[in-house]
Amino acid sequence: MLPELFFAYFAVTIVLFSIFVVTARNPVHSVLWMLLLFFHIAGLYLFLNAEFIAAIQIIIYAGAILVLYLFVVFLLNLREELKIYRFIGGWPSGLTFGIALLAVIILSIRSFIAAPPGKYSINLIREETHTKALAKLLYTDYLFPFEIISVILLVAIVGVIVLAKRRLKT
Amino acid sequence: MFENIIRPETLEPIVRSVINIGIILINIAIIVGIALFHVAYATYFERKTIGHMQVRLGPIEVGPHGILQPIADGLKLLFKEDVIPQVADRTVFYIAPVIFFTAAMTSLAVIPFFEKFVIADINIGLLFLFAMSSLGAYGIVMSGWASNSKYAFLGGLRSAAQVLSYEIAMGLSLVGVMIMAGSLNLSEIVKAQQTYPLGLYLIPQILGFGVFLIAMFAETGRCPFDLPEAESELVAGYFVEYSGFRFALFFLGEYIGMFIMSSIAVVCFLGGWTVPQFILGIPLIGDILSKIPNIIWFLLKVYFFIFLYYWVRATVPRYRYDQLMAIGWKILIPVALANIVITGLIKLWVKGMI
Numbered sequence: 331m332l333p334e335l336f337f338a339y340f341a342v343t344i345v346l347f348s349i350f351v352v353t354a355r356n357p358v359h360s361v362l363w364m365l366l367l368f369f370h371i372a373g374l375y376l377f378l379n380a381e382f383i384a385a386i387q388i389i390i391y392a393g394a395i396l397v398l399y400l401f402v403v404f405l406l407n408l409r410e411e412l413k414i415y416r417f418i419g420g421w422p423s424g425l426t427f428g429i430a431l432l433a434v435i436i437l438s439i440r441s442f443i444a445a446p447p448g449k450y451s452i453n454l455i456r457e458e459t460h461t462k463a464l465a466k467l468l469y470t471d472y473l474f475p476f477e478i479i480s481v482i483l484l485v486a487i488v489g490v491i492v493l494a495k496r497r498l499k500t
Numbered sequence: 501m502f503e504n505i506i507r508p509e510t511l512e513p514i515v516r517s518v519i520n521i522g523i524i525l526i527n528i529a530i531i532v533g534i535a536l537f538h539v540a541y542a543t544y545f546e547r548k549t550i551g552h553m554q555v556r557l558g559p560i561e562v563g564p565h566g567i568l569q570p571i572a573d574g575l576k577l578l579f580k581e582d583v584i585p586q587v588a589d590r591t592v593f594y595i596a597p598v599i600f601f602t603a604a605m606t607s608l609a610v611i612p613f614f615e616k617f618v619i620a621d622i623n624i625g626l627l628f629l630f631a632m633s634s635l636g637a638y639g640i641v642m643s644g645w646a647s648n649s650k651y652a653f654l655g656g657l658r659s660a661a662q663v664l665s666y667e668i669a670m671g672l673s674l675v676g677v678m679i680m681a682g683s684l685n686l687s688e689i690v691k692a693q694q695t696y697p698l699g700l701y702l703i704p705q706i707l708g709f710g711v712f713l714i715a716m717f718a719e720t721g722r723c724p725f726d727l728p729e730a731e732s733e734l735v736a737g738y739f740v741e742y743s744g745f746r747f748a749l750f751f752l753g754e755y756i757g758m759f760i761m762s763s764i765a766v767v768c769f770l771g772g773w774t775v776p777q778f779i780l781g782i783p784l785i786g787d788i789l790s791k792i793p794n795i796i797w798f799l800l801k802v803y804f805f806i807f808l809y810y811w812v813r814a815t816v817p818r819y820r821y822d823q824l825m826a827i828g829w830k831i832l833i834p835v836a837l838a839n840i841v842i843t844g845l846i847k848l849w850v851k852g853m854i
Contacts, residue, residue, distance in 0.1 A: 362592065381622070381624045382624060385627035388634070392638075400641060459683075461684060
């Protein structure tokens with residue numbers, strides 16, 4: 331009973347907060363709702379016994395990426411967003427697409443098959459600690475995808491430096 | 501720590517869990533009480549230390565040698581008028597100091613004060629501390645923005661950039677410790693240190709310790725990296741519009757932040773609550789010193805670092821902003837990365853030894 335209650339709390343609040351993120355008129359408030367959202371997602375990870383991912387979720391997303399977002403919002407100096415009424419309402423098409431998407435999702439849920447249970451049961455992870463179990467998998471079985479992601483990130487970093495340096499010269 | 505008082509196996513499961521929660525609550529109350537008392541007297545200690553370093557007396561009027569000064573200051577802050585700027589974003593203005601203070605207090609939960617005395621003995625202790633320190637940055641940035649004042653806003657922006665850059669250096673400097681201990685649990689890190697020379701990681705991890713020490717000052721926004729609140733340029737930086745108890749929350753958060761950074765340094769590099777082994781080796785003195793309770797050793801080491809904070813504040817002038825960024829990105833991060841590679845290679849090649 332208690333686990334279901336916890337999950338229900340997280341599920342409901344995550345949905346609510348994501349709606350608040352989109353509907354907040356002030357961009358800084360929107361970032362703050364996002365911060366709360368990230369903390370609840372971390373809570374959901376903890377609930378799944380994935381403590382390492384929960385911590386990384388907060389350190390990387392809340393601690394680094396969201397602060398950068400906040401920085402950009404500050405530098406753009408946006409205050410309240412303007413509210414202007416549209417000439418043509420977009421809600422009929424929005425509703426149609428929304429219902430269509432929902433139907434697709436519901437249909438795909440029906441064909442959902444649970445994967446066969448692997449070697450890593452909850453007890454094994456608890457015994458080995460989640461960090462160690464994740465690291466072992468990441469650096470043995472999934473080393474190649476991991477390296478590819480690193481290279482992609484490196485490309486992004488190099489690209490940023492090239493762009494910044496070019497503007498500096500001219 | 502109360503295992504001997506009650507015998508858990510004789511009780512009903514529900515009673516047992518209620519008692520467990522009760523014990524945790526008592527522990528929390530003890531730690532919060534000690535932390536607030538610490539903040540009160542850390543300010544007194546700071547003013548006295550810096551006073552004597554500058555050849556003056558420091559607080560002397562309230563009580564003998566000014567010993568009641570922190571209590572007088574606390575009362576003053578409580579009874580001050582709570583001024584809120586008219587154009588401030590009220591909700592965020594109210595929340596910001598609470599976020600800052602909560603982040604600092606929550607970090608206390610994972611710090612092992614002595615063996616088995618830790619509120620939450622979690623496996624990701626170090627990562628939890630990083631997460632909370634990055635949450636604390638929000639308190640600063642938000643207070644700067646919500647005040648709607650130029651000084652506060654500039655202070656908040658500076659602090660966001662500073663905390664962001666130095667958190668990377670701080671995290672990387674502790675990776676060496678993680679590699680050597682093979683764990684992120686702070687109690688395990690202390691235990692793992694016992695097999696190394698002198699029972700300290702200070703010597704094999706001297707590079708990491710150096711980087712951590714510098715990042716520690718920047719992360720708490722203390723001198724010589726107190727740019728977010730540089731008095732001569734920004735009046736008081738991000739909390740310039742706060743008064744009364746909201747200001748006190750920032751104050752408490754900053755001093756608890758210093759305590760936490762010092763505790764991380766002690767736990768990761770100076771062997772936590774354990775007695776340094778080279779002292780135990782001395783025939784007569786070692787026996788006497790090993791009788792001293794572990795908590796005293798822990799606090800002695802922590803207060804050494806807190807003294808270091810004050811010492812540096814009285815000695816070193818403030819850095820310029822570009823110098824701060826250059827130190828963080830061009831020196832500390834490369835050194836910390838080199839430290840990780842060296843530690844990893846040595847651990848691979850010379851298993852067992854350093």
